[in-house]
Amino acid sequence: MNRQYDVVVIGAGPAGLLAAGKAAKEGARVLVLEKMEKPARKLRITGKGRCNITSLKPLDEFLAEIKPEPRFLRDAFGEFFSNDIIELIESQGVDVVIERGQRVFPKSGKAWDVAEALIRWAKGLGVSIVCHATVTAINLTNNSISSVAYNANGEHLVQCGSVVLAAGGKSYPATGSTGEGYLLAEKCGHRITPLRPTLVGLESNPVYGGASGLILKNVNLSVFVDGKKVSQEFGELDIMPYGLSGAIVLRVSREVVDFLNDGRDVELEIDFKPALDHEKIDNRLLREIEGNPKMGMIDLARKLLPKQLAEIMLDELEIAFQKIVSRASSDDRKLIRLWLKEKRFRVTGYRPWNEAIVTAGGVSLKEVNPHTMESKLVKGLYFGGEVLDLDGATGGFNLQIAYSTGWLAGKSAAATR
Ligand SMILES: Cc1cc2nc3c(=O)[nH]c(=O)nc-3n(C[C@H](O)[C@H](O)[C@H](O)COP(=O)(O)OP(=O)(O)OC[C@H]3O[C@@H](n4cnc5c(N)ncnc54)[C@H](O)[C@@H]3O)c2cc1C
Numbered sequence: 001m002n003r004q005y006d007v008v009v010i011g012a013g014p015a016g017l018l019a020a021g022k023a024a025k026e027g028a029r030v031l032v033l034e035k036m037e038k039p040a041r042k043l044r045i046t047g048k049g050r051c052n053i054t055s056l057k058p059l060d061e062f063l064a065e066i067k068p069e070p071r072f073l074r075d076a077f078g079e080f081f082s083n084d085i086i087e088l089i090e091s092q093g094v095d096v097v098i099e100r101g102q103r104v105f106p107k108s109g110k111a112w113d114v115a116e117a118l119i120r121w122a123k124g125l126g127v128s129i130v131c132h133a134t135v136t137a138i139n140l141t142n143n144s145i146s147s148v149a150y151n152a153n154g155e156h157l158v159q160c161g162s163v164v165l166a167a168g169g170k171s172y173p174a175t176g177s178t179g180e181g182y183l184l185a186e187k188c189g190h191r192i193t194p195l196r197p198t199l200v201g202l203e204s205n206p207v208y209g210g211a212s213g214l215i216l217k218n219v220n221l222s223v224f225v226d227g228k229k230v231s232q233e234f235g236e237l238d239i240m241p242y243g244l245s246g247a248i249v250l251r252v253s254r255e256v257v258d259f260l261n262d263g264r265d266v267e268l269e270i271d272f273k274p275a276l277d278h279e280k281i282d283n284r285l286l287r288e289i290e291g292n293p294k295m296g297m298i299d300l301a302r303k304l305l306p307k308q309l310a311e312i313m314l315d316e317l318e319i320a321f322q323k324i325v326s327r328a329s330s331d332d333r334k335l336i337r338l339w340l341k342e343k344r345f346r347v348t349g350y351r352p353w354n355e356a357i358v359t360a361g362g363v364s365l366k367e368v369n370p371h372t373m374e375s376k377l378v379k380g381l382y383f384g385g386e387v388l389d390l391d392g393a394t395g396g397f398n399l400q401i402a403y404s405t406g407w408l409a410g411k412s413a414a415a416t417r
Contacts, residue, residue: 005031005128007413008148008160010135011181012039014118014399015385015406016166018080020129021122022410023164028417030127030410031158033150035134035176040115042168042175046399051111053089054082054403055396056102065393066401067254067360072370072390073404080407082400092117103396138163138184138381145380162380162413164373166406169359169386170195181387182362189377191364193389196261197356198254199398204243204268204345206316211308214239220271221248223256224344225264231255234274239309244268244345250394254360257350266347272305272340281337285328293326300325304340313339358398362389373409380416382409 007023009016012034024030032039046052055062059077063070086096086104094117095107106113123129133152140146147159167181182192208214219237223230231252238246249268259266273281281304288303298321301310314321317335350356363383367376375381384406392398 004158005029005160006417007031007162007164007410008033008158009164009166009410010138010148010184011165011167011176011385012036012119012129012131013166013168013177013385013402014040014043015168015387015402015409016164017118017122017127018403018406019164019166019382019384019410019413020127021118021125022080022407023414024122024125024127026411026414028414031160032122032127032129033133033135033148033152033158034129034131035180037131039119039129039131042172042177043115043118043399044112045172045175046111046114047105049111050105050109051114052394052396052399053096053104053106053114054085054400056082056098056104062397062400065395065397067391068389069365072365072368073401075371076373076404076408077400079411080404082396084407085400085403088121089114089117092120101395135167135180135184138165138188140188140378143378145378162382162416164382164384164406164409164413165363165387166384166402166409167387169362171197171353171356171359173354177359177386179359185363185383185387188375188381190367190375193361193364195359195361196257197350197353197358198257198360198391199250199357199394200253200257201238201240201245201351201355202243202249202253202256202268202347203349203351205348206345207241207243208239208309208312209241211239211306211312212241214306214308215246216272216306216309218274219248220274221252222269222271223252224267224269225259227265229269237270242351243348245351247394250357253350254391254393256347257360260347260350268345268347270343270345272309272343278337278341281340282333285333285336289325289328293324295325296322297325297328297332298322300328301336304336357394358391359386360389360391362387365389372412373405374412374416380413382413384409 168177170179
């Protein structure tokens, strides 16, 4: 057959770029089709514009951050892991720094630089990237890849030996990841496990609209399902107009979304002062009162919390702001202690796809060979990145899944020439 390309890669995100570059490195003629106006739109906004490139956690700890089947990644991580992506990015002139929690960022602080480095690397290996090209069909003959149809100012058909489907998930659709990859996979006979937004903010009751925008560091969060504690996280909490977000909420969001979808009752308990037990808080309150017996309760509350939260706490506890602290009863102090240590929020929902960082669910791993990333149903069809039923916690895990699965898919796709 007169093939124009050996490998066609669908999607120029991190998975697609790694697949394309690796396949080209192996000598394949590679075309990447990307529907947006430029490659790697999502990558450019990762990590609040700074891109948490990967994590330097050792393999076992790394795998523990991944759901639902981390073992599926053993070969992909064996082929290409965190040190490899760092080396690749640095080879393109982008230095990295390691921050708290073994998270890796570009030294420049610009996700854009990481995206450009990957594009430069792939193009340098001879990869062709066509933008404004939306893939509409993967065509098969006798259950093997024959061609890919795409729309780019008209309909086009490209003959190829293999395809890497790296079209991403469904979250942040404005970046191009609109879930089309799942439809393309489904048309090839693949099963898609239920898709859910994850790493997503949680809607709550109460909502602290007056404190929205507030970021609280070193907070403890416990998740209660039907009254039973199921997990706990420590770190940053963001107060949002709809409820709660921030690193600790994102980390628990995966299980919370599933519990909510199962109709379970979910509450989050916030400990605003995890370093102080009840006794220490009481001693602190008594010291403050003794030191300034004439101040109002609001001044006392402000010594423990930012202004907006201090006001919300006293409102909720129905304690007058101007009540003189020397008149505070032991009950008042107890109410304050309980609020600070055990404030409960009922979770009423989660934010929509356009605010979710990652998609949970995707192409069923049962139908993909973990040694090659090849479909077990269609010869010459490979998968890479978020389109697969894999997702990680915040901290650079999701991008590493994309690079590693993309790399292995590209290597295997090139070998089927
Ligand atoms: C706001 C935000 C911040 C994030 N921060 C981090 C972080 O700091 N660290 C981290 O590890 N992860 C982070 N992530 C997650 C990470 O960005 C994704 O998991 C990762 O980009 C997935 O890579 P991918 O290549 O599989 O898919 P994508 O990056 O989504 O790329 C898929 C590409 O396919 C293209 N495409 C889709 N359909 C078609 C079609 N039919 N034809 C042609 N092209 C198509 C899309 O336009 C897109 O360019 C963040 C995500 C978001 C939304």
